[in-house]
Amino acid sequence: MRIVWLLLIFGVLSGGLCTPAQAVEITIACGSSGQELGLCKEGAESWAHQTGNTVSFLTTPNNSSEKLALYQQFLATQDSSIDVFQIDVTWPGILYHHFLDLLPYVPESILHEHFPAIIANNTVDGHLIAMPWFTDAGVFYYRRDLLEKYHRTVPLTWEELAETARIIQEGERRDGNSKFWGFVWQGRAYEGLTCNALEWIESFGGGSIVEKDGTISINNPEAVKALQTAASWINTISPKGVLNYSEEEARGVFQSGNAAFMRNWPYAWNLLQSADSPVKGRVGVAMLPAGGGGKHVATLGGWQLAVSQYSRHPREAVDLVLYLTSAKEQKRRAIARALSPTIMALYQDPQILQAVPFFGSLYDVFVNAVARPSNITGKKYNQVSSGFWNAVHETLSGSQNAASSLESLDRRLERISRNQEWGHSHAE
Numbered sequence: 001m002r003i004v005w006l007l008l009i010f011g012v013l014s015g016g017l018c019t020p021a022q023a024v025e026i027t028i029a030c031g032s033s034g035q036e037l038g039l040c041k042e043g044a045e046s047w048a049h050q051t052g053n054t055v056s057f058l059t060t061p062n063n064s065s066e067k068l069a070l071y072q073q074f075l076a077t078q079d080s081s082i083d084v085f086q087i088d089v090t091w092p093g094i095l096y097h098h099f100l101d102l103l104p105y106v107p108e109s110i111l112h113e114h115f116p117a118i119i120a121n122n123t124v125d126g127h128l129i130a131m132p133w134f135t136d137a138g139v140f141y142y143r144r145d146l147l148e149k150y151h152r153t154v155p156l157t158w159e160e161l162a163e164t165a166r167i168i169q170e171g172e173r174r175d176g177n178s179k180f181w182g183f184v185w186q187g188r189a190y191e192g193l194t195c196n197a198l199e200w201i202e203s204f205g206g207g208s209i210v211e212k213d214g215t216i217s218i219n220n221p222e223a224v225k226a227l228q229t230a231a232s233w234i235n236t237i238s239p240k241g242v243l244n245y246s247e248e249e250a251r252g253v254f255q256s257g258n259a260a261f262m263r264n265w266p267y268a269w270n271l272l273q274s275a276d277s278p279v280k281g282r283v284g285v286a287m288l289p290a291g292g293g294g295k296h297v298a299t300l301g302g303w304q305l306a307v308s309q310y311s312r313h314p315r316e317a318v319d320l321v322l323y324l325t326s327a328k329e330q331k332r333r334a335i336a337r338a339l340s341p342t343i344m345a346l347y348q349d350p351q352i353l354q355a356v357p358f359f360g361s362l363y364d365v366f367v368n369a370v371a372r373p374s375n376i377t378g379k380k381y382n383q384v385s386s387g388f389w390n391a392v393h394e395t396l397s398g399s400q401n402a403a404s405s406l407e408s409l410d411r412r413l414e415r416i417s418r419n420q421e422w423g424h425s426h427a428e
Contacts, residue, residue: 071085086133102128131305132304138298181260188393212376213376219409342366372385378422
């Protein structure tokens with residue numbers, strides 16, 4: 001009865017294909033609505049047509065926390081009604097014991113096609129928990145026309161960003177746009193702030209919050225310096241309202257023509273280039289600025305496909321996952337919706353580069369992308385991340401200085417980890 005209720009709430013949509021008697025039906029949870037679900041349906045139904053199987057789709061909540069809670073509800077009871085799960089890049093360490101190890105099914109040659117950092121992120125205790133569906137990493141959007149107007153180049157460091165953003169902001173306000181700001185990003189107290197702040201701290205040489213060996217590293221002078229730098233942007237080159245911005249609020253300001261620079265994910269490109277976009281044709285994309293050590297850092301994002309250990313049809317489910325994560329499917333999604341491939345060679349594909357020119361500059365971004373410490377912290381990652389983003393938010397809002405915030409965070413993480421013992425063996 002519980003499954004029927006959930007399927008009615010979140011809408012299982014039949015693939016509607018005729019199949020022979022020996023065929024099976026695979027149910028996949030792969031998106032809430034919009035382009036992700038549409039692209040998933042197109043690919044899965046193509047697989048069904050070729051194999052003679054049928055496929056159903058479980059639409060899931062938009063909110064990642066709600067989606068994770070729904071998955072945990074299904075998996076805790078070893079429910080077999082969902083065969084394939086779309087999972088966030090931070091979930092392998094949380095859900096790994098519910099999913100098939102895909103290593104026996106995936107040829108090594110295929111694994112080597114993908115960015116190593118993503119495969120490593122999806123590997124827990126030597127088990128390949130999921131295959132990469134599409135990836136993400138933080139990127140730096142800039143107004144090409146405004147850089148030309150003010151005779152500036154794309155900033156390569158955070159220091160250069162602050163200076164260039166100030167010059168453009170002052171100039172645009174003198175020209176009558178009182179709403180104009182230099183730099184917008186994701187400052188709300190949520191997972192997006194973890195992504196932004198990890199980029200700042202890593203770029204200054206301040207570590208990854210928790211290192212791969214389980215050591216808590218966040219309380220250090222470089223991390224303090226990184227947060228002090230970001231806090232200095234508030235009310236100078238970034239509006240105070242940025243402390244409530246997620247991805248879409250930042251995009252809204254930038255796309256309306258009211259910001260010179262923006263940190264966001266690659267998804268924003270297509271929207272910025274839409275027919276009714278005020279900044280269409282005026283935007284460039286680059287790696288995020290470097291910190292004091294000259295290191296450009298982007299936080300790894302994206303979605304993966306995993307096969308439930310409780311599936312009644314594991315071989316067919318794995319076959320669907322391999323189809324949806326293949327080069328052919330990744331190329332189709334890149335051209336149709338600018339979803340970033342996880343297969344390295346596709347960043348040199350002429351058809352993809354014609355559709356999404358800036359993908360040519362993203363290769364180094366994904367090669368050097370930094371994963372959040374979700375594998376090593378496992379089921380405790382949500383506590384780690386929420387503690388981190390709250391400490392960062394306190395610093396940005398001015399309610400506590402950076403050094404005090406990170407000292408308090410260090411003590412909290414020690415308690416969560418039980419003296420840096422995180423509760424399961426390390427990811428491979």
